[in-house]
Amino acid sequence: MKIEMPCIVCPNSCNLEVEYEEENGQKKIVSVSGHLCDRGITYATDEITHPMRMITTTIKITGAHIARLPVILSDEIPKELIFNVLTEIKKIKVKTPVNEGDILLENILGTGVNLLASRSLL
Structure with missing residues (x-):
């Protein structure tokens, strides 16, 4: 082909x-x-x-001047897991303070990839 x-x-x-x-x-x-x-x-x-993909998105945060915290994966994931990973990320809600680089969810779906805060909100 x-x-x-x-x-x-x-x-x-x-x-x-x-x-x-x-x-x-x-x-x-x-x-x-x-x-x-x-x-x-x-x-x-x-x-x-x-095929592998990187995910960047936002999650809910409380105690901050904005309602959403930008997040990013620590590495790429297999393309076929994108929607399953997004479903797991959607469940996350954090409170301030959060520092850029904080691990918010470890080893998502056994991939060895972590969800990281990509901005500090104090």
């Missing part, structure tokens, strides 16, 4: 053409073309075989 995809890892924004085979539910890269740097090969391979 062949697909075209834009590379998003550097300012070149290459148009990649990726050929892959799928066998027993596993995808295997056959070739990647259209890249100007090796980062494009890595990006295409990862995006086809095991």
Whole structure:
């Protein structure tokens, strides 16, 4: 199977053409073309075989001058877990004081990834 995809890892924004085979539910890269740097090969391979995503959002906070606290994950998670992780994050409500970098939820869904405050609110 062949697909075209834009590379998003550097300012070149290459148009990649990726050929892959799928066998027993596993995808295997056959070739990647259209890249100007090796980062494009890595990006295409990862995006086809095991796509990962970063989540930034907000959660409820009490005792602050604003109602929502911006948060971010400490690392990327598998794309297929996005909605499950967001469901867990939605359950969180914190009180001030909160410092930037505070761990608000550890090891979300066993991923080894933590939810961090991305702003201090005292």
